[in-house]
Amino acid sequence: MENDYILEIKDLSFKYPDYPGYTSPLLLDSLNMSVERGSVSLVVGRPDSGKTSLSRIVAGLLPRFSGGSIGGEVFVDKREVLHSKPQELIELIGLTFQNPEEQLLTARCDTEVAFPLESIGTERETILQRVEEALEQVGLRDFRERTPSSLSGGEKKRLLIAVLIAVNPELWILDEIFEELDPWFRKRLAKIIRSYHRSVIVLASKWMEIYGEICGSFYLLKGGKIHFCGNSAKDFKDVLEEEGIILSNLEKSTGTNVSVPAEKKRVLEMRDIVFRYGKDERNESSKEDFELAVSRFTIFRGEVVSLVGRNGSGKTTLAKIICGLLEPEEGEIRIFSDEGKDFVGGREILNRTSGYLFQNPDFQIFLPTIADELSLGLKLMNKSEEEINDSIGRAIELFRLPPPETPPTIMGYGTKRRLQAAVYYLLDRRIIIMDEVDSGLSMDELVEILKLFKGKGMGIILITHDIHFASAVSEKVFYMEAGGITKVYEGKSEIGSLMEDIL
Amino acid sequence: MKSVIDARVELVLLFEMILLFFMRLNLAILGGYFGLLLITIVILYGFPSIKTPFLGILPILILILLLTPIFNRSGRMIFGLGRFLRVTSGGLSDAIRYVLRLSGITFSVFLFYKTTEANDVLLAFQWFGLPFRISLTITISLQYIPGLIRAYGEIMDAHRLRVPSMESSKRRNNILDRFSGKRLKGMIPVLVALVVYAVKRIPTLAMALEMRGFGRGERRTSLLKLETGKKFLLDSLLGVILSAFLIIPIVVF
Amino acid sequence: MEERGIETSLAFKVSTITILTAITAVFTLAVRIPVAPTRGYINLGDVAIYFSALTFGPLTALIAGGLGTALADIIGGYAQYAPITFIAHGFQGFVIGLIVRGLLIRKKDEIAIDKGKRLDFIGLVLAFMSGTIVMAGVYLLAEAFMVGLGAALAELPGNIIQNVAGIAGGIPLTLAIRKAYPPILNFRW
Helix, strand or coil: CCCCEEEEEEEEEEECCCECCECCCCCEEEEEEEEECCCEEEEEECCCCCHHHHHHHHCCCCCCCCCEEEEEEEEECCEECCCCCHHHHCCCEEEECCCHHHCCCCCCHHHHHHHHHHHCCCCHHHHHHHHHHHHHHCCCHHHCCCCHHHCCHHHHHHHHHHHHHHHCCCEEEEECCCCCCCHHHHHHHHHHHHHHCCEEEEEECCCCHHHHHHCCEEEEEECCEEEECCCCHHHHHHHHHHHCCCCCCHHHHHHCCCCCCCCCCEEEEEEEEEEEECCCCCCCCCCCCEEEEEEEEEEECCCEEEEEECCCCCHHHHHHHHCCCCCCCEEEEEEECCCCCEEECCHHHHHHHEEEECCCHHHCCCCCCHHHHHHHHHHHCCCCHHHHHHHHHHHHHHCCCCCCCCCHHHCCHHHHHHHHHHHHHHCCCCEEEEECCCCCCCHHHHHHHHHHHHHCCCEEEEECCCHHHHHHHCCEEEEEECCEEEEEEEHHHHHHHHHHHHC | CCCCCCHHHHHHHHHHHHHHHHCCCCHHHHHHHHHHHHHHHHHHHCHHHHHHHHHHHHHHHHHHHHHHHHHCCCCCEEEEECCCEEEEHHHHHHHHHHHHHHHHHHHHHHHHHHHCCHHHHHHHHHHCCCCHHHHHHHHHHHHHHHHHHHHHHHHHHHHHHHCCCHHHHHHCCCHHHHHCCHHHHHHHHHHHHHHHHHHCHHHHHHHHHHHCCCCCCCCCCCCCCCCCCHHHHHHHHHHHHHHHHHHHHHHHC | CEEECCCCCHHHHHHHHHHHHHHHHHHHHCCEEECCCCCCEEECHHHHHHHHHHHHCHHHHHHHHHHHHHHHHHHCCCHHHHHHHHHHHHHHHHHHHHHHHHHHCCCCCCCHHHCCCHHHHHHHHHHHHHHHHHHHHHHHHHHHHHHHHHHHHHHHHHHHHHHHHHHHHHHHHHHHHHHHCHHHHHHCC
């Protein structure tokens, strides 16, 4: 008897177009995959392994909107998609993007959900009813007239799920959907997935326990191929551990190989800092005044600290004060040289002391090639050409970057994050701030980068939502609430108790 | 917020108001209409509400009063200083006409803006025949603009952390520097990052649109609809009366 | 394996115009450079229009240039100027795009302004002059009706300076973007 497959991929190969000075690698290499109707599958792959591209090929969006070379066949519900138009497939395939902002179109939540139904000519009465039901399911019923851009990241993702529910296609592909969602909604989403009885493929770059509860088949995307890893979550976790995607013992991997300076030397110390935002200055969703007040905050050489806390607790504001992008109204920031001298850090000095890895690397990359990006700061430091070329070569090797003439804008997200790190590594900044580090980089890559920074004696500040990760790699964790540091956890045992405090 | 009067009716009325202020009517009549317009705004939104639009056009109003008399020297001389600075009755009435015209149009648009909702206006334009793809373009770009402005701020910040800041070059206060476009040149990397960030979203936006069924053959239906019931009839009636009131002077005088 | 290019479907065209509209509005609203005496600052809306026209041709520049600047007027509180702005900047973009496409780029993949040919140079100058004349001319004419010739003339130098900035910024920006983001050359149709 023939199996009832919702998705069949046969010998699929794909590469993005080449550009002058850059040959795109073969991203998918004779990939085969069959997914049974009604199953819930998990595909895990490292950042930039081709998960998103694969999902977009299946939806008919690539190479349609990228160009490139493609070979093989893809069938969804027995229908060939590589030569179909995506808009004709929307009752068959639904896809939620990893970055929800890229998928939202309209000025209101209800019109957003209604949009695809309007496109297929659904009667208005039916649209009203389905929009209502879909928004109810994701808990956004009271948000009908709100502007999607005013929602938080997690709420935007919930809105995407509402759109999916309203159309209810045969195959749901959810790209990194569980990231950014509140824990209670993760559970709700699991319930939604069970109750709609559709075929579901979840794409992820990291392991979450909830996948074990909802998924029945597990796949690893690696080297352009799909590897079926059976139906047991436990076995799959072993595979991921072997691959370095789950790190069994994070502390061990950061702590040991790095020599921590014997005596703790301060790099920066801030005292009695006060900073205020007026109404609406931060973003449209915060209608109240915001005040950040930190009585004391110190960073030592070669130390890894984390700032954790909810959205709007002041993590980013504090970080921007440290690197001199915001000027505090009160208080003092002192910088300590390696010889132990200290002086007041004005904004321009702070700008030169710290490096800041923005969450979105596109904001930080402005030059035509990798070599230009890496050498910009060095040229301004008047280094010789030889030194500069040496440094570029070293950085490319250490941070596993593509050849120096590659235009950074066409690289994958994870590669761009490594380039950001490499830039500040070469600039020898004494403090490095990494915003939302866990996005785009896998755990082992992150640990690798932290080691490089530590090796240079940089003080490292991580801003993250991932408390699990923060507690594993940091020597100190600052918990922030409503513009203040409310708790500091130091040392292994205290950081261990952090998990219990918060979760 | 819902539109006060049906957006279609308001759109027609706005068009008539603008037409009215462009007509070469008796200044007293124009002034009367302008007065009524201002009184309406003050009653609805209070006196302080007219401050912002007024300040916005104030510099141009001053320019009109100063410069218009130079181009019209007909009529009786009111006062003059030397050969060039002469104000005549013709020049003065021209100046007042332009002041009324600009203020009239500005406050008409202001009242329209205050009493309608953006969504309704787009729907009204669609009702009058604006293609869906154009109104969609407007809707989506309005969603993207705040995000791009934020991105611009972040890119400036990121730039400041990498290269010597623009502020320090300002301190040198070189006048030549300001004119020579060096400042513009220094901004190019920032602008490149901003534009690349934005144009990279062209293919993703196209994907999002097609994933939502844009470009299919079916006739689109719509969740939001402008009312067709009693309110629309009443509003239209009101619209006809107001139109008559606006058009009578054009016909009579 | 089969090689494929970008399919410039209706959705792709709408996306292109939407994004360029947003870019133009943001350049007009947020990207401002202080200059000495006249206005205090100039905005870079014209830079975005020159970029659109050079990269995407006349029709895209017409809609994106016109809509983008008109939306900026509406957001900035000068809605009464939006129709005039739409026509002035829309046709500015259209004329530049038309001349550049017509005179300089005969083949789709040719990048004319990278080469220092004389014809190209003359063509560019012609395009920019026409763009300036159209934009400043429409404003002058429309404002002469709205605020009188005197005040309209007073606005003229500002509009010309805007255009000069558009040219001075638009060409290097276009070239830099082609270099930094090569895929943009495939976005045209």
